[in-house]
Amino acid sequence: MAVATAEKRREGMILVKVWEPTVRVTHWLLFLSITTLCITGYLIGNPTFSSPQEAAKTFTFGTIRFLHFAAAYVLLATFLIRLYWGFVGNRYARWSTLLPITGKRWRAIWKEVLDLALPKGKFRVYTGHSPLANVFYVLVYLAVLFSLVSGFTMYGAAHYTPFWRTISAWGLALFGNNLNTVHFWHHWLLWFFILFFLMHLYLVIYTIVVSRTTEIDTMISGYKFVVEETLSEEAE
Amino acid sequence: MSAIEVLERWEERGYLDDRISRREFLKFCGRMAVLLGLSNSMIPQIAEAVEQTVQQRRPSVIWLEFQDCAGNTESFTRANSPSVSQAVLESISLDYHETLMAAAGHQAEEARQRALEENSGKLIVVVEGSIPTKDDGVYCTVGGKTALQILQEVEPHALAFVAVGTCAAFGGIPMARPNPTGAVGLESVIRTKPIINAPGCPANPDVMMGILVHYLVFGRLPELDAKKRPLFAFGKRIHDTCERRPHFDAGQFALSFDDFGARNGFCLYKLGCKGPETYNICASWRWNMGASWPVKAGHPCIGCSEPAFWDRFTPFYERIPLAAGFGVEARADDIGKVAVGVTAAGIAAHAIYTAAVRKAEQKAVELDKKGKEESNES
Ligand code: HEM
Ligand code: HEM
Ligand code: SF4
Numbered sequence: 292m293a294v295a296t297a298e299k300r301r302e303g304m305i306l307v308k309v310w311e312p313t314v315r316v317t318h319w320l321l322f323l324s325i326t327t328l329c330i331t332g333y334l335i336g337n338p339t340f341s342s343p344q345e346a347a348k349t350f351t352f353g354t355i356r357f358l359h360f361a362a363a364y365v366l367l368a369t370f371l372i373r374l375y376w377g378f379v380g381n382r383y384a385r386w387s388t389l390l391p392i393t394g395k396r397w398r399a400i401w402k403e404v405l406d407l408a409l410p411k412g413k414f415r416v417y418t419g420h421s422p423l424a425n426v427f428y429v430l431v432y433l434a435v436l437f438s439l440v441s442g443f444t445m446y447g448a449a450h451y452t453p454f455w456r457t458i459s460a461w462g463l464a465l466f467g468n469n470l471n472t473v474h475f476w477h478h479w480l481l482w483f484f485i486l487f488f489l490m491h492l493y494l495v496i497y498t499i500v501v502s503r504t505t506e507i508d509t510m511i512s513g514y515k516f517v518v519e520e521t522l523s524e525e526a527e
Numbered sequence: 528m529s530a531i532e533v534l535e536r537w538e539e540r541g542y543l544d545d546r547i548s549r550r551e552f553l554k555f556c557g558r559m560a561v562l563l564g565l566s567n568s569m570i571p572q573i574a575e576a577v578e579q580t581v582q583q584r585r586p587s588v589i590w591l592e593f594q595d596c597a598g599n600t601e602s603f604t605r606a607n608s609p610s611v612s613q614a615v616l617e618s619i620s621l622d623y624h625e626t627l628m629a630a631a632g633h634q635a636e637e638a639r640q641r642a643l644e645e646n647s648g649k650l651i652v653v654v655e656g657s658i659p660t661k662d663d664g665v666y667c668t669v670g671g672k673t674a675l676q677i678l679q680e681v682e683p684h685a686l687a688f689v690a691v692g693t694c695a696a697f698g699g700i701p702m703a704r705p706n707p708t709g710a711v712g713l714e715s716v717i718r719t720k721p722i723i724n725a726p727g728c729p730a731n732p733d734v735m736m737g738i739l740v741h742y743l744v745f746g747r748l749p750e751l752d753a754k755k756r757p758l759f760a761f762g763k764r765i766h767d768t769c770e771r772r773p774h775f776d777a778g779q780f781a782l783s784f785d786d787f788g789a790r791n792g793f794c795l796y797k798l799g800c801k802g803p804e805t806y807n808i809c810a811s812w813r814w815n816m817g818a819s820w821p822v823k824a825g826h827p828c829i830g831c832s833e834p835a836f837w838d839r840f841t842p843f844y845e846r847i848p849l850a851a852g853f854g855v856e857a858r859a860d861d862i863g864k865v866a867v868g869v870t871a872a873g874i875a876a877h878a879i880y881t882a883a884v885r886k887a888e889q890k891a892v893e894l895d896k897k898g899k900e901e902s903n904e905s
Contacts, residue, residue, distance in 0.1 A: 336846070336847075336860065337860065338778055338780060338796070338797065339778070340778065340779065340780055340782065340788070341777055341778030341779055342778075342779070343779065343787065343788075343791070346773040346774050346776070346777040346779055347773065347777075348777075349777035349778065349779070350776055350777060351777060351778035352775060352776055352777065352778035353776035353777070353778075355778075407877075410880075410881045410884050410885065411884060411888065448764065449764065449766075449767060449803075451762065451763065456752075460752075460753040463753075467834070467835065467839075468754065468834050469804075469833060469834055469835055469839045470803075470804035470805075470833070471801060471804040471830065471833070471839050471840050471847065471848065472839050472848075474803075474804065474846070474847050475839075475847045475848050475859070478847055478859050478860075479859060479863075481863065482859070482860075482862070482863030482866060482867070485863070485867055486866060486867065486870055489867065489870050489871060489874060490870065490874070493874045493877075493878070497878070497881070501881070501885070
């Protein structure tokens with residue numbers, strides 16, 4: 292599936308390196324861990340009955356929870372690496388690029404929303420993420436942060452060492468000192484990520500179809516086809 | 528000194544009569560040692576401390592009731608090994624307790640005043656019930672004084688405060704939305720003296736006794752957690768000491784009351800059990816002389832010892848609260864499913880719409896080309 296590097300040009304577009312290995316690896320780790328967390332999280336919230344045999348012989352729910360926590364540690368590591376990379380990576384990976392902090396960026400976002408709503412003419416391919424995508428990825432990383440805080444608060448509550456006691460006491464203070472409130476808000480993450488996943492997948496496929504650039508391959512190989520004028524525009 | 532020696536002295540002095548047998552006394556001291564996580568070798572010290580209490584009629588305790596149901600008083604008077612507890616209760620000089628004291632009216636208020644003056648600085652103040660703060664606290668007055676005024680009067684004389692029951696500790700049911708009386712827990716009112724919380728609806732009588740015995744033995748209050756609860760009783764979640772836990776880990780749940788799972792003692796998680804969110808001693812220590820506790824009896828834990836349980840742990844038979852909005856309440860998962868449906872429909876609509884627009888554009892381009900070709904030909 293990866294882009295044949297022999298092919299350097301395609302219909303007026305030029306192949307450029309966009310995503311560094313760190314961004315690509317963290318993306319797919321994000322995908323794997325969050326998918327695992329969503330499936331196991333749904334089952335934790337709505338467990339199915341295992342079997343009426345001796346409890347000592349079964350550990351179904353325990354295993355589901357174990358997978359949830361294992362994936363949670365993977366997510367923690369992924370998040371920390373990506374957080375760090377947002378300060379040292381290339382310009383397409385930096386927080387300073389992703390955050391909608393200037394009026395110019397908000398105008399670009401609005402324009403993109405309009406382009407999506409009233410598709411016509413040429414679709415613009417951005418070298419990094421599109422302005423609208425940036426906003427959503429920032430939201431995703433915020434949601435990941437929230438899942439870590441609320442998740443480890445619940446996790447810490449069940450581990451009676453001074454370290455985990457401290458962690459969960461801090462976390463609990465954010466949720467009105469009520470563990471059930473933590474469960475309640477943590478539960479919404481499931482639906483946030485399912486909704487994000489649907490739209491993310493659609494927009495990725497949409498971009499491939501309407502722009503004839505590469506997208507999924509880009510997240511694997513790091514290379515992307517970009518219109519030459521766009522490159523020079525962005526460089527300004 | 529051994530516990531036996533203490534016993535012998537008690538017998539000599541006539542403390543041990545038919546009401547308190549040797550066996551019962553030793554059992555009480557042993558239970559307290561277990562409860563407080565002390566070793567067997569501490570039993571004589573416990574016996575000694577209890578003895579001194581009985582002899583010296585110390586410490587002085589006053590018990591204040593505010594917005595409460597007297598449930599903690601009920602609970603306390605039904606402590607395990609009731610006769611020993613009763614003896615302790617009678618011996619600590621319980622100088623003021625509206626429900627238990629014989630005196631009434633002005634006499635009762637005088638008793639409180641005397642206790643304050645005679646024991647200033649050494650007084651243990653037990654508070655039961657929440658404290659109303661709205662409209663100057665007029666919603667709870669005793670002898671013409673509001674709960675707030677009484678507490679202000681008592682605070683300078685107190686050594687420490689013990690909040691028994693969820694109402695006194697965290698506001699409890701009176702504080703539940705919409706909290707018409709502006710009820711708060713003790714912590715929001717008492718600023719200058721140590722507080723120890725023994726929440727529960729009601730608080731476990733042994734926990735109250737444990738706090739007292741700990742103080743008698745060591746001369747200080749037990750170790751507390753972040754919510755000022757004694758760690759010996761609130762150190763663990765119910766869920767982690769629950770006898771149904773193996774069924775939880777196995778994935779065996781009761782799905783409705785009285786079904787196969789319920790009859791077989793399976794985990795009550797799906798029936799809304801709040802054991803995973805609740806810190807208390809019920810599962811390991813139980814109630815009524817260790818006879819039973821709610822989950823053992825087949826009912827999910829409702830989290831009665833947690834702050835705001837009436838608002839945040841309800842509905843009791845749902846695992847997590849319902850989401851409220853637009854005047855309706857719904858489960859998070861039901862809202863989520865609808866949102867996914869709407870999003871999927873939106874995506875499909877957008878895809879079809881985009882395809883149609885692009886096709887039309889393409890057609891226009893083709894027509895344009897054709898038109899040009901035709902005009903070229905002619
Ligand atoms: C739960 C699953 C997923 C999550 C949470 C997720 C999250 C993200 C995030 C946060 C980014 C931005 C990368 C960064 O700057 O760090 C991103 C980009 C991207 N993801 Fe995903 N992703 C998921 C699944 C997928 C899947 C299944 C695919 C492929 C089919 C995919 C394809 C892409 C592509 C192509 C980009 C780059 C798009 C762009 O430049 O705007 N993702 N994703
Ligand atoms: C994408 C991220 C995540 C999603 C979608 C997710 C989803 C869920 C869901 C739906 C539940 C059930 C909540 C309930 O109804 O009570 C849950 C429980 C839980 N999650 Fe997560 N979770 C995520 C990340 C994490 C992380 C990072 C941790 C960190 C350790 C974590 C720890 C927990 C714990 C401790 C529970 C409670 C388990 C129990 O009570 O046995 N989760 N999760
Ligand atoms: S019955 Fe309640 S406390 Fe016991 S294991 Fe099940 S969820 Fe936990």
